[in-house]
Structures are given as C-alpha cells and as structure tokens.
Amino acid sequence: MRAHGLVTAKIRCFNRSTNDFFDRYYFADLGKYTEAEQHRFQTVLARSVNHQSFPGIRDLMRETPEGALPSRIDGPSHHFFVPDYFEDETGEPIDPIEIAKHLTGEEFPVTFDVRSVLKLGPTAIERKHLWTQETANEFAHFFQLIEVISTGAWITSPVQLSGHANSINDDRLLNVTGFNCPPLSEMFAVLLPIRQLYSSDEVFNRVCKLYLRHTSDQRKRTWVTWNKKCFNDYLESSRWVPSVGIKNVRHLLDTVMYGAGLVHYSKTPPNTRQEFRDLIARGSREQIIFDFVTSCHFLYGYANHAFFVFRQDFDHWIQEEGCARPDVVCVHELFRSGI
Numbered sequence: 540m541r542a543h544g545l546v547t548a549k550i551r552c553f554n555r556s557t558n559d560f561f562d563r564y565y566f567a568d569l570g571k572y573t574e575a576e577q578h579r580f581q582t583v584l585a586r587s588v589n590h591q592s593f594p595g596i597r598d599l600m601r602e603t604p605e606g607a608l609p610s611r612i613d614g615p616s617h618h619f620f621v622p623d624y625f626e627d628e629t630g631e632p633i634d635p636i637e638i639a640k641h642l643t644g645e646e647f648p649v650t651f652d653v654r655s656v657l658k659l660g661p662t663a664i665e666r667k668h669l670w671t672q673e674t675a676n677e678f679a680h681f682f683q684l685i686e687v688i689s690t691g692a693w694i695t696s697p698v699q700l701s702g703h704a705n706s707i708n709d710d711r712l713l714n715v716t717g718f719n720c721p722p723l724s725e726m727f728a729v730l731l732p733i734r735q736l737y738s739s740d741e742v743f744n745r746v747c748k749l750y751l752r753h754t755s756d757q758r759k760r761t762w763v764t765w766n767k768k769c770f771n772d773y774l775e776s777s778r779w780v781p782s783v784g785i786k787n788v789r790h791l792l793d794t795v796m797y798g799a800g801l802v803h804y805s806k807t808p809p810n811t812r813q814e815f816r817d818l819i820a821r822g823s824r825e826q827i828i829f830d831f832v833t834s835c836h837f838l839y840g841y842a843n844h845a846f847f848v849f850r851q852d853f854d855h856w857i858q859e860e861g862c863a864r865p866d867v868v869c870v871h872e873l874f875r876s877g878i
Contacts, residue, residue, distance in 0.1 A: 661855035679865035696721035
C-alpha cells in the first residue's frame with residue numbers, strides 16, 4: 540500500500556572554509572516516491588532517527604529554505620532533528636571529532652562526543668587517600684542502574700509521534716494521527732532506576748562529584764562538568780515539554796510517575812494526582828507520553844555517556860592502582876537463573 544504524508548528534517552552543518560555552523564532543512568513528499576523508497580522511509584522512521592539510520596534516507600530528501608514547505612500535502616507529517624549527525628558545506632557527512640580537529644588543530648580534541656574522551660585512555664587517580672569502599676560502592680551502584688536501564692526492552696521500542704504541525708520548526712502537533720511508545724511493562728522495568736538518577740537519590744550528580752574529585756585529567760574533568768550541567772539543565776528546561784502547565788522536564792517526569800500512580804502511590808498527595816488528571820484533560824495523551832518517554836531517553840543518554848568515561852578509569856583505579864573494591868551485591872547475579 541502506497542503511503543502519503545510529509546517527512547521533514549533539520550540537519551546541523553559545518554563549513555570547513557569559514558568555521559561556521561549552519562542548518563539545512565530537508566523534506567520528502569512520500570506520495571511521490573516508489574513503494575521501495577517508501578519502505579526505506581518507513582524502516583528508518585519506525586525507530587528514533589539517529590546518525591546511523593538517517594543516511595539510509597538522506598539521498599531521497601530534498602533541501603528547502605527554512606520553513607518553506609509545500610502548501611498542501613495529504614497525510615501525516617513526521618519531523619525530526621538528528622543531534623549526532625553533521626554535514627559539511629558540500630552535503631557530505633562529517634564526524635563531530637573531525638569538526639573539533641579542524642577547529643582546534645589538536646590530534647585528540649575533547650568534544651561533546653564521548654568517543655573523544657575515551658580516546659584519552661585511563662588516567663591516574665588523584666586524592667587516592669580519600670577513596671573508600673563506600674566511594675567504590677557509589678560507582679558500582681551507578682553502573683548497575685545504567686546496565687539495568689540499557690538492557691531493558693524499552694530501549695529499542697519505537698517512540699514515534701506523527702500528525703499535523705504549522706511549520707517545520709513547530710514541535711507541537713495540532714492533530715495527532717499516529718503514536719507508538721514502549722508498553723507499560725517495559726517502562727515499569729526502568730522507571731525506578733531512571734528516577735534514582737535524578738530525583739532525591741541524585742545518583743548521577745553524586746557519582747559525578749566523586750569522579751571530579753578523583754580524576755587527574757583536566758580534560759576529562761571539563762567534559763564531565765559539561766555533561767553534568769547538560770543533565771541538570773535539561774531537567775530544569777521547559778523547552779522540551781508541552782505548554783499545558785508543565786514547568787519543566789523534572790515536573791513532567793514527577794507528574795506522570797507520581798500522578799499516574801507508577802511510583803509511591805500511597806505517599807503521593809491527592810493534588811498531584813489531580814494535577815495529572817488535569818494535564819491529560821488539557822493536552823494530548825499521546826504528546827504527553829511521547830515527551831515523557833523521550834525525556835527518559837535523554838536523561839539516560841547523558842548518564843550513559845558518562846558511564847563509559849567513569850568505567851574506564853574506575854576499572855583502572857581498582858585493577859592497576861589498588862583502590863578499594865566495591866562490596867555491593869551484584870543485582871544481575873542475584874536474579875540469575877540456574878544453580
């Protein structure tokens with residue numbers, strides 16, 4: 540069956556000759572493509588579009604001036620931004636680390652891309668006399684949370700929202716025509732670990748503070764400080780949540796988790812549950828849950844990138860520098876089948 544609708548994308552670009560960043564806008568009217576080409580679009584759009592999947596449809600999309608879209612296209616619209624994909628001034632893909640090399644002239648520049656940090660390799664511990672077994676346990680607990688979240692089925696479940704918007708830059712859909720999200724059982728499996736990362740437990744901020752105390756590499760210290768700031772700024776941002784009375788991402792997460800009774804129902808004040816009912820009544824259920832699941836993905840993403848940096852040095856400090864090892868119970872071993 541032939542598909543109809545509009546696919547739009549905003550791509551971040553870098554001009555090698557001027558060292559300037561700029562955006563390109565692309566669109567595709569699905570009704571004008573062959574069934575084989577439409578299948579390529581559907582395969583990519585079935586999951587979150589990233590730097591690995593976008594090249595699969597890049598050659599099918601046409602460039603358009605910002606905000607200039609066909610006046611009338613039947614069918615739903617799909618809009619996406621690929622934050623980890625870049626192109627140069629000729630339209631060719633360019634790696635973020637290559638951009639940093641071009642800008643700094645350094646062979647191993649440290650960028651927002653975690654791979655640039657990992658290329659530095661393990662570094663010696665600082666203030667070893669302050670390292671304790673409880674310090675090791677804090678890291679081990681964080682590692683286990685990330686491993687539980689990353690191995691959950693939710694991570695590969697499609698999160699997709701389609702509908703009609705005013706323009707390529709308008710993230711609020713006027714009329715939702717399609718929605719996919721992880722089933723409740725998959726979300727339940729990761730809600731408590733995700734909540735521990737940011738809520739009163741503040742696991743992510745605590746382990747960042749410990750890492751900054753002990754790393755001896757200023758470049759890594761700068762990167763972790765930046766990543767921690769991104770994590771906390773995202774939590775307090777209102778940019779990524781619907782404008783229906785929700786103050787920021789943290790407010791959205793708490794309102795859905797507590798208001799829907801997903802966590803701590805008996806300790807949740809009645810006004811929080813009422814606030815959630817009002818939120819659903821005022822807005823689109825699909826938009827709210829899409830933003831909720833997307834927010835969980837973003838928070839996990841910041842923490843997961845830091846996981847690799849922490850783990851590289853943690854293993855080195857334990858195995859090579861003789862720091863105290865953790866004694867927390869391994870939850871994966873605890874729930875392992877077999878004798």
